[in-house]
Amino acid sequence: MDADVDVYNEREVLWAMANRFQADRDIIVIPNCQGSEIDPSTKEGGITRKMAIDATEKGKDLPKRLRVPQEVAQRIKLEDYIE
Numbered sequence: 643m644d645a646d647v648d649v650y651n652e653r654e655v656l657w658a659m660a661n662r663f664q665a666d667r668d669i670i671v672i673p674n675c676q677g678s679e680i681d682p683s684t685k686e687g688g689i690t691r692k693m694a695i696d697a698t699e700k701g702k703d704l705p706k707r708l709r710v711p712q713e714v715a716q717r718i719k720l721e722d723y724i725e
Contacts, residue, residue, distance in 0.1 A: 644698050646707055658697040670694040 643649050647658045662668075670693070677690030684690040 647697075655697070659695065662699055663695060663697040668696040670696065 643655065643658055644662075647654045649655060672692040672694065675690050675692045677684045677688045679688035681688065681690065
């Protein structure tokens with residue numbers, strides 16, 4: 643993750659995955675990792691694969707991430723816009 647994403651905040655991580663990740667280029671599969679022998683999906687001896695997701699910015703000249711100030715968000719009444 644990039645510095646603008648708090649990796650301990652699920653909402654921010656999911657935002658980064660939705661906006662900075664493409665499955666065809668940003669998944670890294672790591673073969674021959676130690677897993678658990680009781681996991682039925684592993685090979686003999688508990689050998690498995692792990693996966694990493696690259697949800698960082700890719701060097702495109704994108705606008706900075708915008709955030710609505712908390713005091714503005716609190717003034718919005720969704721019922722005024724949704725029936």
